[in-house]
Amino acid sequence: MTEARRTQVLVIGGGQAGLAAGYYLRRAGLDFAILDGATAPGGAWQHYWDSLRLFSPAGYSALPGRPMPQQAGQAYPDATHVVSYLAEYEKRYELPVHRPAWAERVDRTEGGLFTRTSLGDWHSDALILATGNWERPFVPAAPGRREFTGRQLHTYGYRSAAGFAGQRVVVVGGGNSGAQIAADLHRVATVRWVTQRTARFLPDDIDGRALFEIATRRVQDDGPRISDLGDIVATAPVRAARAAGLTAHPMFARLTATGPAWSDGTTWPADAVIWCTGFRPHLVPTGLRRTRGRIPVDGTRAVEDGRIHLLGYGDWTGPASATLIGVGRTARTAVEQIRALAT
Known part of the structure; x- marks a missing residue:
């Protein structure tokens, strides 16, 4: 059996939340790795519909540390511009993203957190779940849905x-x-x-x-x-x-x-x-209790296990935390708490 790789903090998810976490982990001087299930940078933004535009101008759509440049001819950038920005952000801060890598489950022990992935096992002291919702579309069980022939x-x-x-x-x-x-x-x-x-x-x-x-x-x-x-x-x-x-x-x-x-x-x-009926959280099995599909948190920290933080899932993990500009605030707090845990 291949020996598990070791890191202080493992981030699962390489979209905007995972990159914001990576930025603050780098500044904190912590050893970390980011696992991303996609084959290319950009998170869910690389899958959105063609006409989508941000709600905000580029100046109000940045991750921490790096302003988003204006898109030529667009007051509100489109998804392709965001993908380019996220790819450049990842490269600029030399974030250690491993892709494609799918996390399968997390085993919690007193000696650390063991994450089983498609690229082998990882042992970490702390874990940040930043997988978002995109991979779990929700369609309600509407009467007759299977009868419709269109x-x-x-x-x-x-x-x-x-x-x-x-x-x-x-x-x-x-x-x-x-x-x-x-x-x-x-x-x-x-x-x-x-x-x-x-x-x-x-x-x-x-x-x-x-x-x-x-x-x-x-x-x-x-x-x-x-x-x-x-x-x-x-x-x-x-x-x-x-x-x-x-x-x-x-x-x-x-x-x-x-x-x-x-x-x-x-x-x-x-x-x-x-x-257009929304998504459900895409959560790696951790053994943590769930309430209506959500892991109870205090801020971003899992109530049952303070070594695990959740980022970017919406107001559940912090106001505006599912937005480009909003996720930085919760990412900073999560990393501060992880750093305190390590000292």
Whole structure:
């Protein structure tokens, strides 16, 4: 059996959260390694749909230590620009990323943490889980979902509106991905956008800059939650589609072979259904207790085992921690706590 490789801190996940952790681990002088299941840098950003734009200008979309450069001709950068930025960031700070490497499970002992991976075993004193949600798309068990004979896909598999030109498409989901994909399709297809509850747009002048400031105030326990204000950022394409007639309809009661049907007997023939219904945390088995799929944390630190931290999973692991600019704050705190544990 090959002997386990040794490092002080093992980071599982090489997207934006893992890189932010790597930046602070490097500054702290700790020995660490980052495992990434992808074959190339960029995290989940390399898989997003073509028309996606950041909510914030480049100046408000940076990881710690390295400003994001402006993208030529774009006030709000696209996903390809973010991928390039993350690849350059990884190279600039010489972060030790091993890829492709899949973590299979973590064994917790008094002598350390043993992580079994596709590249062999690792022994570490501390562990940072930064795997995100992208690998676990969630599709609800809607009545009749298996009866529908048209095309079905999730946000995870959507790339562009081109393949839906002239079709009738149902978009399910009242969050940002649902609104943005419905707006994207609205240019070339007949769209029926359906939401579980009334679609709530944030004020049109709110973008990622304001969202980060609101999240910062929440950290200081001084101000409203973002969810108190709305669920959907009214990006320029979403505003344009809304002005052109895109509206949200109530959720259907079931799917039939030909499309959705509502409880009042209304039906709508459709060629495709796109489920913009979110993701679940992609967590490596650690033996830690889970509550509704989440590991209980105090900040980013696992309540049951202080050697394990979770980064970048959304408000669960820190306000705005699933954003480029927001993850740095929680990454810094996690590394400070890990460093204190090592002394």
